[in-house]
Amino acid sequence: MKKAILAIAAAAAIAAGTLSVPTTADAYCRGCGVGAGVLGGLVAGAIIGGAIANSQPQYYGPAPNYSGPPPGDAVEYCMQRFRSYDPRSGTYLGNDGFRHPCP
Numbered sequence: 001m002k003k004a005i006l007a008i009a010a011a012a013a014i015a016a017g018t019l020s021v022p023t024t025a026d027a028y029c030r031g032c033g034v035g036a037g038v039l040g041g042l043v044a045g046a047i048i049g050g051a052i053a054n055s056q057p058q059y060y061g062p063a064p065n066y067s068g069p070p071p072g073d074a075v076e077y078c079m080q081r082f083r084s085y086d087p088r089s090g091t092y093l094g095n096d097g098f099r100h101p102c103p
Contacts, residue, residue, distance in 0.1 A: 074103045075087050077102075077103070082102060085102060090102060
């Protein structure tokens with residue numbers, strides 16, 4: 001139902017932007033109403049684009065935990081976070097190929 005209303009509103013905006021009332025000046029000026037049609041098309045495009053962008057559900061997932069390891073559990077934290085963690089040296093193998101200390 002919401003999409004149908006948006007489609008009707010978009011069609012009405014397009015029609016309002018492209019239709020013009022003929023005047024006596026139009027008899028002498030062909031193509032003078034092009035600006036209104038272009039403006040109407042831009043407005044309709046903005047409305048339709050906004051409706052499409054807002055129709056998608058937003059999911060960002062759980063918030064990352066930047067607090068670091070809890071006190072006393074540094075080894076467990078590093079073992080869970082890095083698969084290459086070596087508890088004997090207290091380091092892990094980074095993407096750059098070097099070993100880095102974990103807290």
